[in-house]
Amino acid sequence: MPAIELPDAEAQCTELADLIRPHLRPDTVLVGIHSGGAWVAGRLRHLLDLPGEIGLLDVSFYRDDYGERGLHPRVKPSSIPFDVEGRPLILVDDVLFTGRTTRAAINGLFDYGRPAVVQLAVLADRGQRQLPISADFCPWRVQLDPTQELILSTGDDGHLRWSIADHA
Amino acid sequence: MRNPQLNTNGELTHLLSIEGLPREVIIHILDTASSFLKVSAREVKKVPLLRGKSVFNVFFENSTRTRTTFEIAAKRLSADVINLDVTRSSTAKGETLLDTVDNLVAMHADMFVVRHAASGAPHLIAEHLRRLGKDSVHVINAGDGRHAHPTQGLLDMYTIRHYKKDFSHLVVAVVGDILHSRVARSDLHALLTLGVAEVRVIGPQTLLPTAVAAMGVRVCHDLATGLRDCDVVIMLRLQNERMNGALLPSAHEYFSCYGLTPQVLALARPDAIVMHPGPMNRGVEIDSDVADGPQAVILPQVTFGIAVRMAVMGILTGN
Numbered sequence: 001m002p003a004i005e006l007p008d009a010e011a012q013c014t015e016l017a018d019l020i021r022p023h024l025r026p027d028t029v030l031v032g033i034h035s036g037g038a039w040v041a042g043r044l045r046h047l048l049d050l051p052g053e054i055g056l057l058d059v060s061f062y063r064d065d066y067g068e069r070g071l072h073p074r075v076k077p078s079s080i081p082f083d084v085e086g087r088p089l090i091l092v093d094d095v096l097f098t099g100r101t102t103r104a105a106i107n108g109l110f111d112y113g114r115p116a117v118v119q120l121a122v123l124a125d126r127g128q129r130q131l132p133i134s135a136d137f138c139p140w141r142v143q144l145d146p147t148q149e150l151i152l153s154t155g156d157d158g159h160l161r162w163s164i165a166d167h168a
Numbered sequence: 169m170r171n172p173q174l175n176t177n178g179e180l181t182h183l184l185s186i187e188g189l190p191r192e193v194i195i196h197i198l199d200t201a202s203s204f205l206k207v208s209a210r211e212v213k214k215v216p217l218l219r220g221k222s223v224f225n226v227f228f229e230n231s232t233r234t235r236t237t238f239e240i241a242a243k244r245l246s247a248d249v250i251n252l253d254v255t256r257s258s259t260a261k262g263e264t265l266l267d268t269v270d271n272l273v274a275m276h277a278d279m280f281v282v283r284h285a286a287s288g289a290p291h292l293i294a295e296h297l298r299r300l301g302k303d304s305v306h307v308i309n310a311g312d313g314r315h316a317h318p319t320q321g322l323l324d325m326y327t328i329r330h331y332k333k334d335f336s337h338l339v340v341a342v343v344g345d346i347l348h349s350r351v352a353r354s355d356l357h358a359l360l361t362l363g364v365a366e367v368r369v370i371g372p373q374t375l376l377p378t379a380v381a382a383m384g385v386r387v388c389h390d391l392a393t394g395l396r397d398c399d400v401v402i403m404l405r406l407q408n409e410r411m412n413g414a415l416l417p418s419a420h421e422y423f424s425c426y427g428l429t430p431q432v433l434a435l436a437r438p439d440a441i442v443m444h445p446g447p448m449n450r451g452v453e454i455d456s457d458v459a460d461g462p463q464a465v466i467l468p469q470v471t472f473g474i475a476v477r478m479a480v481m482g483i484l485t486g487n
Contacts, residue, residue: 070486
């Protein structure tokens with residue numbers, strides 16, 4: 001597969017915020033999935049000028065590949081500093097791929113209460129879903145080889161950047 | 169020599185002792201425990217990590233509290249927990265330890281939490297499982313003889329890190345019956361592995377192992393001298409059965425020499441924390457004014473213990 005040009009992730013955060021803005025309700029809260037989704041959620045909170053704190057979710061305890069891969073070596077504490085009961089939530093992740101992380105995150109969220117609505121916002125949708133899950137807000141749809149991993153990271157300058165690792 | 173706690177990939181597969189555990193494994197357990205601590209504070213105190221797994225608490229020696237904390241930890245991970253009081257059943261009928269284990273393996277046990285009066289019993293079980301090729305069955309030592317009580321050692325380290333953040337500048341004293349204490353042994357190995365500045369053991373000559381100084385700890389026979397400028401004071405339970413032998417004159421005399429009172433605690437640093445693995449003997453090793461005072465972190469230790477045991481179970485079952 002020829003090398004693809006990777007877009008500016010920071011500019012995509014702005015695009016994603018623009019997609020979300022018309023759908024915001026006064027009590028909407030963001031929940032970022034560790035770690036890429038947490039960074040994106042942090043950007044969105046600022047861009048959308050949301051007053052409250054964002055939630056952070058580590059889905060390690062809810063993953064369905066725990067039997068094969070074990071516990072993630074760097075589990076981070078989840079922090080949901082608001083009552084999710086009856087709230088509209090937007091779940092934020094960097095990449096939507098098989099949908100299994102989203103499934104785990106929804107399971108995790110429901111252990112905190114029963115939200116009114118859960119929507120999904122991602123920076124990139126790379127297809128090849130294995131579950132009936134789709135993004136409500138997404139600025140970038142990209143086709144990649146299954147052996148390629150799309151990675152969001154922050155550099156020393158704190159800037160979000162895309163890279164691709166090939167596991168072929 | 170092969171480390172019996174690690175699998176061929178170098179991952180933790182049994183928890184038998186703190187001795188020989190790499191520093192990064194200990195840190196990984198403590199880091200993971202901090203995530204589990206948040207689970208216990210939620211409305212739904214459960215995650216599905218060990219759903220469908222069977223955890224057998226096999227206690228050849230009585231301990232309601234330790235068994236209960238393991239049971240709570242396993243249940244918060246959604247495991248099915250089976251408590252066996254083997255002292256009153258199979259062992260009393262003459263069954264050997266390994267026959268008991270074989271029977272439970274035949275019932276598709278995924279994890280054994282073992283307490284035994286004989287040092288080395290959990291290791292024996294782990295080696296037996298390895299010979300059977302049962303690599304997916306894990307063993308946690310919940311206290312064996314005078315040897316080790318690794319989850320207590322880990323929860324003590326979690327407690328120290330919670331209050332003191334960094335280990336490298338700390339002076340930590342372990343006070344009491346070091347000789348018979350598996351908790352003391354696990355704490356000493358953990359403290360030395362984590363690189364605290366100074367570890368002191370304080371107790372009467374009769375209750376200290378003869379070669380304990382060779383571990384790299386400072387030995388004190390005087391409580392006041394030993395506590396000076398300490399950041400952490402770990403009190404040990406004085407087991408009543410020790411009173412009957414020639415090791416100690418009386419509980420009253422022990423308290424007057426080694427009991428932790430507010431007066432003697434004042435010699436430690438003003439922000440020193442006081443820990444105790446429980447159950448406490450008030451008026452024997454610790455004064456009620458200290459046990460209930462602002463420096464005691466004995467009940468937080470219990471809360472952290474659940475999270476640490478969840479972390480150990482979660483990590484082992486995944487490896």
